[in-house]
Amino acid sequence: MSLSTHVLDAQRGLPAVRVPLRLEGSARGGWQLIAVSRTDDDGRAYHDSSAVSAPGAYRLKFDTASYFADQGVKEFFYPEVVVCFTVSDPGAKYHVPLLLSPFAYSTYRGA
Numbered sequence: 144m145s146l147s148t149h150v151l152d153a154q155r156g157l158p159a160v161r162v163p164l165r166l167e168g169s170a171r172g173g174w175q176l177i178a179v180s181r182t183d184d185d186g187r188a189y190h191d192s193s194a195v196s197a198p199g200a201y202r203l204k205f206d207t208a209s210y211f212a213d214q215g216v217k218e219f220f221y222p223e224v225v226v227c228f229t230v231s232d233p234g235a236k237y238h239v240p241l242l243l244s245p246f247a248y249s250t251y252r253g254a
Contacts, residue, residue, distance in 0.1 A: 146190040146237045148203060149253070150182050153244040155214075158186025162210045166190055169200035177201075195230055195237070202227040203239055211245060219245035226250050 146166070150159035162182040167174040177195070180188045195201060208222035226239055238253035 146195050146201075146239070148182070148188050148239045148241060150186045150188075150205065150241045150243055152186075152214075153242050153247075158182070158184070159210055159241075159243055160184055160186060161213065162186070162188075163206035164188060165204040165206075166194060167202050167204065168195070168197075174202065196233055198230055198233060200227060200229055203241075205241060205243075207243060207248075210243075216245055221246075221248060224248050224250075228252070 148164070150162050151157070152159040159182060164180055164182070165176060166178040166180075168177050178190055180190070182188045203226045205224040205226075207219065207224055211219045224241060224243070226241065228237070228239060230237060240250060240253045242249045
């Protein structure tokens with residue numbers, strides 16, 4: 144299985160570079176940290192098959208407060224964005240894009 148994300152800054156019209164993020168999996172009624180990363184110069188981050196190897200619930204936590212601070216944005220509404228999703232086929236490709244601005248965000252399952 145492969146898991147990727149692409150974060151775009153809708154206000155600037157550019158990739159959101161160096162956004163800190165955490166990949167977590169559901170375990171025993173709580174969440175377990177699987178990986179920590181940042182988006183690259185194109186706003187992308189990738190996790191290989193060892194990161195998500197079983198069906199279940201997972202989430203990506205985007206540290207948007209740090210990203211906005213790095214961009215000099217002083218006022219924003221969402222200090223973090225958490226996208227929960229279900230993996231039904233660990234052999235499939237999962238892509239979770241995030242379109243971000245200081246006062247809104249949207250996401251979907253990409254291809």
